[in-house]
Amino acid sequence: MRLSLSFRFKAGFAAVALTCFGTAGATHAQDTLKLGLVAAMSGQSAKSGEAIVRGLTIALDEINAKGGALGKKLELIVRDDESNPAKGVVAARELVQREKVVAMFGGLDTPVSMAIVPFANQAKVPFMGVWAAGTPITRNGAAENYVFRVSAVDELVDIALVDYAIKKYQTKKPGMILVNNSWGESNEVGLKAALKAKNIEYAGIEKFEANDVDMVTQLTRLKGVGADVLFMVGNVGPSAQVVKSLDRMSWNVPIVSHWGPSGGRFSELAGPSAEKVNFIQTYSFSGTLTPKGETVLASLKKKFPEIKTLADVTPAVGIANAYDAMHLTALAIAAAGSTEGPKVREGFYKIENYDGLIKKYAKPFTAANHDAIGPGDYLFTYFKSGEILPLSN
Numbered sequence: 001m002r003l004s005l006s007f008r009f010k011a012g013f014a015a016v017a018l019t020c021f022g023t024a025g026a027t028h029a030q031d032t033l034k035l036g037l038v039a040a041m042s043g044q045s046a047k048s049g050e051a052i053v054r055g056l057t058i059a060l061d062e063i064n065a066k067g068g069a070l071g072k073k074l075e076l077i078v079r080d081d082e083s084n085p086a087k088g089v090v091a092a093r094e095l096v097q098r099e100k101v102v103a104m105f106g107g108l109d110t111p112v113s114m115a116i117v118p119f120a121n122q123a124k125v126p127f128m129g130v131w132a133a134g135t136p137i138t139r140n141g142a143a144e145n146y147v148f149r150v151s152a153v154d155e156l157v158d159i160a161l162v163d164y165a166i167k168k169y170q171t172k173k174p175g176m177i178l179v180n181n182s183w184g185e186s187n188e189v190g191l192k193a194a195l196k197a198k199n200i201e202y203a204g205i206e207k208f209e210a211n212d213v214d215m216v217t218q219l220t221r222l223k224g225v226g227a228d229v230l231f232m233v234g235n236v237g238p239s240a241q242v243v244k245s246l247d248r249m250s251w252n253v254p255i256v257s258h259w260g261p262s263g264g265r266f267s268e269l270a271g272p273s274a275e276k277v278n279f280i281q282t283y284s285f286s287g288t289l290t291p292k293g294e295t296v297l298a299s300l301k302k303k304f305p306e307i308k309t310l311a312d313v314t315p316a317v318g319i320a321n322a323y324d325a326m327h328l329t330a331l332a333i334a335a336a337g338s339t340e341g342p343k344v345r346e347g348f349y350k351i352e353n354y355d356g357l358i359k360k361y362a363k364p365f366t367a368a369n370h371d372a373i374g375p376g377d378y379l380f381t382y383f384k385s386g387e388i389l390p391l392s393n
Contacts, residue, residue, distance in 0.1 A: 039107025051318025175227030
């Protein structure tokens with residue numbers, strides 16, 4: 001197996017550039033099927049990219065050990081999008097046009113994935129989301145949709161967030177603090193719909209920019225209108241700023257969050273109050289694991305010796321989503337019997353069953369549904385000493 005890396009890993013991986021793992025001869029391009037990843041491999045969300053690479057790599061090793069797909073080994077080529085939509089599109093074009101990848105995987109950021117979607121559909125190359133949760137990523141209105149996902153979906157997450165806030169905090173007047181981009185917009189729509197279905201009025205909606213370092217003004221307005229719970233949607237850096245701003249205000253309001261805080265150094269950046277945030281996930285390596293979970297965890301520790309404790313496999317959601325997504329993509333290629341994009345797309349619809357890490361999948365994709373994760377596949381978690389632990393309720 002050859003893993004091509006076009007960046008330098010920082011936290012979690014040894015620093016490498018264009019490094020090959022395993023063996024590959026000069027003719028490897030003819031002997032392998034290339035798959036691409038466009039994700040944030042640097043900056044505050046670099047842990048998300050690290051987790052995705054780990055999950056894809058463990059699955060890829062398993063697939064290659066069994067002969068690969070269509071008689072060829074699979075090869076992963078990684079590009080850093082730096083959480084920048086324009087750079088993400090450039091990386092996707094390079095993977096498709098120069099590297100001739102059979103399929104691509106996407107990373108953490110909804111705005112980046114949203115920018116890549118039109119290109120993937122135009123190029124007729126399957127694009128598999130493994131983290132970005134924006135509802136329109138898969139539900140993009142294309143006549144021929146090449147975008148699939150093994151990840152959360154905002155519309156479903158927002159229902160779960162509302163149900164959780166009602167059950168745990170008996171919310172009567174929640175407020176929203178949302179990132180001012182397409183991901184925030186997706187969740188604003190979803191949260192409004194979920195609250196309306198429960199006949200609950202929201203106290204107010206406040207927005208922040210991804211690089212804001214103080215949210216006191218927005219939070220003061222939400223406090224002033226009587227918000228009793230905050231729904232938070234933002235990635236690592238701004239979410240940490242929300243928590244620190246609340247500390248400065250001495251406002252101890254419950255926070256029910258999307259999974260943005262899990263994508264990086266949230267517990268470090270937010271400080272002790274990081275543990276107060278309850279956020280959604282699709283998987284945790286903590287607690288009792290299935291046999292597959294035990295196997296994957298053992299493989300991770302063997303492949304990546306820097307993993308010493310369960311805190312070192314945080315965020316587990318990136319690993320688990322990516323692991324299942326790689327296996328499902330290989331099954332689609334096998335079902336297609338071809339590397340041609342339209343046939344691989346049809347191959348996803350032909351998958352009957354797959355016993356995955358997150359769950360046992362049955363007909364995970366249909367022409368009407370390109371999202372493999374459903375309403376019953378979420379759990380709520382919190383940070384404790386750097387580890388993401390499941391909440392009991």
